[in-house]
Amino acid sequence: MPPASPAVITGIGVVAPTGIGRDAHWQAVLAGKSGIGRISRFDPSPYPVRLAGQVPGFVAAEHLSGRLIPQMDIWTHMSIAAADAALADAGVEPASLPEYDMAVVTASSSGGTEFGQTEMVNLHRKGPHWVGAYQSIAWFYAATTGQISIRHGMRGPCGVICNEQAGGLDTLGHARRLLRTGTRLVVAGGLDASLCPFGLTAQLANGLLSTVDNPQHAYRPFDADACGYLPGEGGAILLVEDAAAVRARGGRAYGTVAGYAAGFDPPPGSSRPRALRRVIEDALADAGLAPDDVDVVFADAAGVPADDLAEARAITEVFGPYAVPVTAPKTLTGRLYAGGGALDVATALLSMRHGVIPHTPGPVRAAPEYAVDLVLSEPRERPVSHAMVLARGYGGFAAALVLGRPA
Amino acid sequence: MADPFGMTELTEILRTSIGLDADVRFDGELAETEFAELGYDSLAMIELASQVQRRYGVRITDEAVLDQMRSPREAVDFVNSLLAGKVA
Numbered sequence: 174m175p176p177a178s179p180a181v182i183t184g185i186g187v188v189a190p191t192g193i194g195r196d197a198h199w200q201a202v203l204a205g206k207s208g209i210g211r212i213s214r215f216d217p218s219p220y221p222v223r224l225a226g227q228v229p230g231f232v233a234a235e236h237l238s239g240r241l242i243p244q245m246d247i248w249t250h251m252s253i254a255a256a257d258a259a260l261a262d263a264g265v266e267p268a269s270l271p272e273y274d275m276a277v278v279t280a281s282s283s284g285g286t287e288f289g290q291t292e293m294v295n296l297h298r299k300g301p302h303w304v305g306a307y308q309s310i311a312w313f314y315a316a317t318t319g320q321i322s323i324r325h326g327m328r329g330p331c332g333v334i335c336n337e338q339a340g341g342l343d344t345l346g347h348a349r350r351l352l353r354t355g356t357r358l359v360v361a362g363g364l365d366a367s368l369c370p371f372g373l374t375a376q377l378a379n380g381l382l383s384t385v386d387n388p389q390h391a392y393r394p395f396d397a398d399a400c401g402y403l404p405g406e407g408g409a410i411l412l413v414e415d416a417a418a419v420r421a422r423g424g425r426a427y428g429t430v431a432g433y434a435a436g437f438d439p440p441p442g443s444s445r446p447r448a449l450r451r452v453i454e455d456a457l458a459d460a461g462l463a464p465d466d467v468d469v470v471f472a473d474a475a476g477v478p479a480d481d482l483a484e485a486r487a488i489t490e491v492f493g494p495y496a497v498p499v500t501a502p503k504t505l506t507g508r509l510y511a512g513g514g515a516l517d518v519a520t521a522l523l524s525m526r527h528g529v530i531p532h533t534p535g536p537v538r539a540a541p542e543y544a545v546d547l548v549l550s551e552p553r554e555r556p557v558s559h560a561m562v563l564a565r566g567y568g569g570f571a572a573a574l575v576l577g578r579p580a
Numbered sequence: 581m582a583d584p585f586g587m588t589e590l591t592e593i594l595r596t597s598i599g600l601d602a603d604v605r606f607d608g609e610l611a612e613t614e615f616a617e618l619g620y621d622s623l624a625m626i627e628l629a630s631q632v633q634r635r636y637g638v639r640i641t642d643e644a645v646l647d648q649m650r651s652p653r654e655a656v657d658f659v660n661s662l663l664a665g666k667v668a
Contacts, residue, residue, distance in 0.1 A: 234602075239600050239601045240599040240601050243596065243598060244598070244599050244623075244624075302634060305630070306624075306630060307627060310623070
């Protein structure tokens with residue numbers, strides 16, 4: 174087999190609390206403009222968590238036909254809008270390509286929660302005959318992958334990855350694998366939108382959400398006063414293609430998927446170390462890079478002190494204390510679950526393109542014992558050749574992705 | 581007397597529970613066009629049958645919705661034949 178041509182990301186579609194569209198998101202990130210606010214989708218006053226990152230001004234009818242809207246959850250509406258934007262950004266016309274050469278692999282951690290809540294209310298208040306037929310597909314984790322596949326005639330090896338916040342990165346690792354076995358392009362990335370009473374209640378169960386009611390202080394990863402994280406909705410859909418094929422059509426890439434690794438933590442109480450450090454090392458090895466080749470780390474940034482410490486240790490054990498800039502612009506959106514890693518990848522690609530490391534609004538100062546160079550207060554202008562994105566999913570998932578500037 | 585289940589009622593079900601483009605009106609040729617051609621799959625048909633059953637208290641089998649309600653016109657006629665039978 175000839176050496177594989179690199180997997181490159183050629184299209185970015187963003188629907189996030191920072192805005193709809195790549196440029197709106199990037200401008201908000203540079204300006205530190207937060208999408209965190211009081212939950213407006215329903216009355217959050219009886220809940221211990223009342224703040225979240227919400228997508229401003231998303232109107233499904235602006236993105237898809239009325240014939241489809243009642244059949245899907247808002248998470249699928251948003252994902253379809255993001256997928257359309259990613260394809261347009263890349264200048265790819267799916268109708269012009271063989272349908273079995275194109276695949277869709279998205280990440281989802283909640284599925285269609287809001288749709289499901291409505292139908293469960295119908296079930297319990299009125300009875301089984303009142304549950305709509307579309308409940309059978311709309312709630313399902315694979316619904317978004319399926320709807321994007323149908324919309325664009327993409328019948329290659331499709332799938333969905335469900336492992337909470339790690340999934341957005343894992344779709345890119347999987348996309349690279351599919352390109353190596355002959356798939357021409359993959360619609361990847363992830364998105365979640367679970368800000369309904371049922372969705373929020375499910376998220377509360379792990380006890381890690383911040384109950385602080387001040388939007389500026391509620392989610393402060395790596396800060397000495399970190400107090401949990403806020404939830405958010407949205408994410409990013411990314412188009413992944415074979416670099417040689419992109420060159421052949423005269424297309425432009427944001428960056429390469431240079432390295433990737435995934436891991437899983439040992440059970441609680443085990444003496445074995447958590448997976449993140451090994452995942453970072455494996456991703457670097459996969460990329461053929463040394464730690465000092467990496468110009469920035471986009472952190473998972475749990476905002477939970479024990480998890481922040483574990484992440485800081487994993488970073489400093491590989492890179493050294495204060496050796497690499499660490500940032501977490503996700504404080505502007507909250508943790509987006511399946512959308513979190515995918516949106517961080519979008520941000521990291523734009524960081525490479527523009528030569529700017531975005532900052533982490535929220536934390537006042539990094540706790541000194543973490544020994545990380547947390548990018549605070551303002552963006553840093555400097556060339557970024559390689560960016561690493563980290564993500565951990567609740568329950569033990571860990572993933573690291575290394576992005577490189579396109580050749 | 582107008583039929584109790586007409587194009588207005590059918591359009592309302594499609595718009596709220598199944599999906600309908602904003603400017604669609606089922607008159608003329610469109611009323612005779614098969615649902616499949618209009619982009620509605622078997623799941624849409626099952627939801628249509630389910631909505632009609634709930635709202636009008638008639639029973640529609642899966643076979644009937646697929647074989648005898650293939651277009652908006654057929655759907656309206658078939659449901660009205662059921663309603664007429666129910667009254668009689």
